[in-house]
Amino acid sequence: MCHPLIMSYVKGKAISRRDMFRGTAAAGAAAIAATTALTPRSVLAQPATRVIDLTHTLNADFPTYTGETLFFTEEVFSFADNGFNLDNLRISEHIGTHIDAPLHFTDGGTTIDEVPVETLVVPLAIVDIKEKADANPDAQVTPDDLKAWIATHGPIPQGACVAQNAGWQSRLGTPGFRNADDGGVMHFPGFHVEAVKMLLEEADVTGVGVDTLSIDFGQSADFVTHYEWLPANRWAVENMANLDELPATGATLVVGAPKHQGGTGGPCRLMALI
Numbered sequence: 001m002c003h004p005l006i007m008s009y010v011k012g013k014a015i016s017r018r019d020m021f022r023g024t025a026a027a028g029a030a031a032i033a034a035t036t037a038l039t040p041r042s043v044l045a046q047p048a049t050r051v052i053d054l055t056h057t058l059n060a061d062f063p064t065y066t067g068e069t070l071f072f073t074e075e076v077f078s079f080a081d082n083g084f085n086l087d088n089l090r091i092s093e094h095i096g097t098h099i100d101a102p103l104h105f106t107d108g109g110t111t112i113d114e115v116p117v118e119t120l121v122v123p124l125a126i127v128d129i130k131e132k133a134d135a136n137p138d139a140q141v142t143p144d145d146l147k148a149w150i151a152t153h154g155p156i157p158q159g160a161c162v163a164q165n166a167g168w169q170s171r172l173g174t175p176g177f178r179n180a181d182d183g184g185v186m187h188f189p190g191f192h193v194e195a196v197k198m199l200l201e202e203a204d205v206t207g208v209g210v211d212t213l214s215i216d217f218g219q220s221a222d223f224v225t226h227y228e229w230l231p232a233n234r235w236a237v238e239n240m241a242n243l244d245e246l247p248a249t250g251a252t253l254v255v256g257a258p259k260h261q262g263g264t265g266g267p268c269r270l271m272a273l274i
């Protein structure tokens, strides 16, 4: 049985014009698709007794990538007047703890409602870069970080989400979360493009995650990591919470992704089972 994401990739669903011109990522993923055959695995990384919430509470004050308010609620019915409560929401798809679907950085890629549900319950591998992120907010997850993780913990689990823990949650509620300089350029960690290339070429990884606003580090102007990762028909989750409560490996991530037709992603409830 082929990996569901890779199968839909092979069908050509997510090959963007950009990839056709570049020919590299598409050819690389097709080669992986031709040689990757997965054996069925247990849905849980290990028997689980606890659920950890990896989701930040979303409100109008949650920091956004652009710095604008992108979360609005409007009361439509109230218990006092109507006997029940109901609000309308107007939000960006890319706010708070959320998922990026391949469509976010592709032309005609997989939409959020098309992401196979089998790929949303996966082993979670956490790469701790807190020490270097403390010293340098422009730090990134590099191939060397991934190699060190593998040397300590063994191979990255099949189908995993690999998540960056930069300790950024401790900055939430302060300007240090966006960490913009006087010129408006943000400084927070993300995945180096060579690290996601390594995950595409040398591992069977379904998603990547970060505890910061973007899988590209804050000062990125070209979104090279997004352009490498999402067109390979993988997903990403951003603004993850509570990664400190989990071991580096052994947890199962449940991505409660939204399912609105044609969407590029959306706020989701992330849970870890350990």
Ligand SMILES: [Zn+2]
Binding pocket: 094, 098, 099, 100, 238, 265
């Ligand atoms: Zn996003």
